[in-house]
Amino acid sequence: MTEHYCRQCVELLMDYVEGRLSPQDKVTLDEHFAKCPPCLDFMRSYRETPRIMREATATKMPVEVKQKLRLFLEQKKRMQ
Numbered sequence: 001m002t003e004h005y006c007r008q009c010v011e012l013l014m015d016y017v018e019g020r021l022s023p024q025d026k027v028t029l030d031e032h033f034a035k036c037p038p039c040l041d042f043m044r045s046y047r048e049t050p051r052i053m054r055e056a057t058a059t060k061m062p063v064e065v066k067q068k069l070r071l072f073l074e075q076k077k078r079m080q
Contacts, residue, residue: 013042
C-alpha cells in the first residue's frame with residue numbers, strides 16, 4: 001500500500017477503534033492492516049493506549065519521588 005493510504009488509515013483510526021466506520025470502510029481498513037504490518041502495529045498500540053494510561057495513572061507516586069521530581073522541575077524552571 002502507498003504511504004498516502006497509510007496516512008488515511010491514521011486519520012480514520014479513532015473511528016475504527018470506536019466502531020464508528022461504515023462496514024465497507026472497516027473492511028477496507030482490515031484488508032489494509034492484513035497487508036501492512038506497520039499500520040497494524042500502530043492500530044494495536046493506539047487501541048491499547050487508554051488502558052496503559054489508566055494503569056499508569058492508577059499507581060501512586062511515592063512521596064520521596066514526588067518531592068525529588070518537584071525539586072528537579074523547580075530547578076529546571078529557574079534555569080530558563
